[in-house]
Amino acid sequence: MKLTDAEKAMLDGAKGPAHRKAMELLVRYGEALGAERLVETNSVAGTWSAANPIVRDYAARGMDAVFSEFNLDSDEVVPTPPMETLACQLIGGLDRKRPGVLGIAPETAALNEAGERHFGAKGVAMHATCTPYQVGVVPVFGEHLAWMESSAVVYANAVCGARTNTEGRESTGAAAITRRIPYWGLHIPENRAGTHLVEVDVDLPAEMLDWGLLGYWVGEAVQDGIPVVEGRLHGRPSLIHLKHFGAAAASSGGVEMYHVPGVTPEAPDGESAFRGNGAPHALRYGAAQRRWAYEALNGSARDRAVDFVMLGCPHNSVEQVLRVVRALEGRRVSPSSALWVFAPRALAEVAEASGHGAAIRAAGGELLSDTCPAISRVVPKGTKVVATDSAKQAHYLPAITGVQCWFGSVEDCVDAAVTGHWHGGVA
Amino acid sequence: MIVLHGRRVTPGRAEGEALVTRDTISGWGGMDPRQGTIIERRHELAGQSFAGKVLVFPGAKGSSAWSHYFHLARLAGQAPRALLFNRISTKVALGAVVLRVPAMTELDRDPLEVIETGDHVVVDADAGRVEVTKAR
Numbered sequence: 001m002k003l004t005d006a007e008k009a010m011l012d013g014a015k016g017p018a019h020r021k022a023m024e025l026l027v028r029y030g031e032a033l034g035a036e037r038l039v040e041t042n043s044v045a046g047t048w049s050a051a052n053p054i055v056r057d058y059a060a061r062g063m064d065a066v067f068s069e070f071n072l073d074s075d076e077v078v079p080t081p082p083m084e085t086l087a088c089q090l091i092g093g094l095d096r097k098r099p100g101v102l103g104i105a106p107e108t109a110a111l112n113e114a115g116e117r118h119f120g121a122k123g124v125a126m127h128a129t130c131t132p133y134q135v136g137v138v139p140v141f142g143e144h145l146a147w148m149e150s151s152a153v154v155y156a157n158a159v160c161g162a163r164t165n166t167e168g169r170e171s172t173g174a175a176a177i178t179r180r181i182p183y184w185g186l187h188i189p190e191n192r193a194g195t196h197l198v199e200v201d202v203d204l205p206a207e208m209l210d211w212g213l214l215g216y217w218v219g220e221a222v223q224d225g226i227p228v229v230e231g232r233l234h235g236r237p238s239l240i241h242l243k244h245f246g247a248a249a250a251s252s253g254g255v256e257m258y259h260v261p262g263v264t265p266e267a268p269d270g271e272s273a274f275r276g277n278g279a280p281h282a283l284r285y286g287a288a289q290r291r292w293a294y295e296a297l298n299g300s301a302r303d304r305a306v307d308f309v310m311l312g313c314p315h316n317s318v319e320q321v322l323r324v325v326r327a328l329e330g331r332r333v334s335p336s337s338a339l340w341v342f343a344p345r346a347l348a349e350v351a352e353a354s355g356h357g358a359a360i361r362a363a364g365g366e367l368l369s370d371t372c373p374a375i376s377r378v379v380p381k382g383t384k385v386v387a388t389d390s391a392k393q394a395h396y397l398p399a400i401t402g403v404q405c406w407f408g409s410v411e412d413c414v415d416a417a418v419t420g421h422w423h424g425g426v427a
Numbered sequence: 428m429i430v431l432h433g434r435r436v437t438p439g440r441a442e443g444e445a446l447v448t449r450d451t452i453s454g455w456g457g458m459d460p461r462q463g464t465i466i467e468r469r470h471e472l473a474g475q476s477f478a479g480k481v482l483v484f485p486g487a488k489g490s491s492a493w494s495h496y497f498h499l500a501r502l503a504g505q506a507p508r509a510l511l512f513n514r515i516s517t518k519v520a521l522g523a524v525v526l527r528v529p530a531m532t533e534l535d536r537d538p539l540e541v542i543e544t545g546d547h548v549v550v551d552a553d554a555g556r557v558e559v560t561k562a563r
Binding site: 028034054168182251254395 | 434456457468503
């Protein structure tokens, strides 16, 4: 790989041991990819968490040991230097303000707190969400990023027109102190052209459920390709719909970029989505494909008695929290069920100030932030059957926690929490 | 013995028994780093261990914690011995780097066609060479 003089100096240790280890990692990684050079970045979204299982064992040796092992892949313990880019902490394993609701051990909560203080002081903004783009970490068109979190990566590329690959904990750790990431993959304009045409041949309303189902099928169909979605789209998709579409497509497959002509910025029309390469043969998304997605997402579910309802993966906007509040109006969560609603740390604050937290608690639910059941591996005690409005959560939660999981609309999920039973379905 | 040639992803030489899958692999949410097993519900290898095996697979998918989870597997002593795959991605490249095992891609024959689970495989990434001895 070709390095600039500044990069060579970091590799030689001119900026200290952390920059040396970071540059060593970026060179090993760049060579593994077959990248020719690095590119400058000023925006990193990663994780510096010290409270996850296994990582905790390292935290006993201090936060620098956590940083060295997990953020730089360094056997040598080096001091954590100040971050040199905008650095955003993604979703973590517990709710800082409400660890008790999740049954988090006080030692773990204290460790998380210590980690947030250590890395916060070094310049990591403790947003604690999978959706940085909802809380002010909004990339600019064409900007080079080094982001983790598959649902955020696909949003940043497709909806913002920024350029990032799906980075990992170690590469983002190195990027935040060196301001560098391999120039490869989606950083290169030619690699951002559509690879698959998806013709939507059912009426697709501007509804989360429908965009989640479409995303889940598209990910399975194109794997890590770049789909271009056209057809019977009714109503312009909003942040919420595109958030769910991308998260689903990045779960069933490895979609990191897509185009919706006329909606996403790199595709004013269908032709530009393929960058003049000509559209390939269309994949058809019809009633049978929609049915497949629905059944695949409900494939783990057998028992209709629902113990736990999870809403907010990726983290809910305030508007989505309000939708839950409205669906709950005049009703109470069944004693045999639980309802947890998740939002980013910053937006949970807004939802509380707007009275939504109080309304959810008054109905017997909880408004939580900073984490989700798949990341924390925490579900209410004794949970065997879950319901969720998230294709991503329905994909991962059964594998991670061994529960059964129903997938459906927000209203079907709230109904399950209130009645304790799943009555959901799609037409 | 069958010989394949390809590109080195990460350096080194290792040998062992092959574990082959036609399904792409997830890190976070797809495997258990402490047990070294695949846990994804609809995966061909669900419940099977990759620890100490030469893992032969199409590529990576899913969460960006791919490298972190294989990193955790290495620290838990559950790393595969080597990786052979078809589709390069940031997930699998960084995963191979932090696993610190030899890895190769761009092989001149599809490893999923040539190699079967149980075959003995030598991965010499530095020489860009893979040797396969069929189990049957």
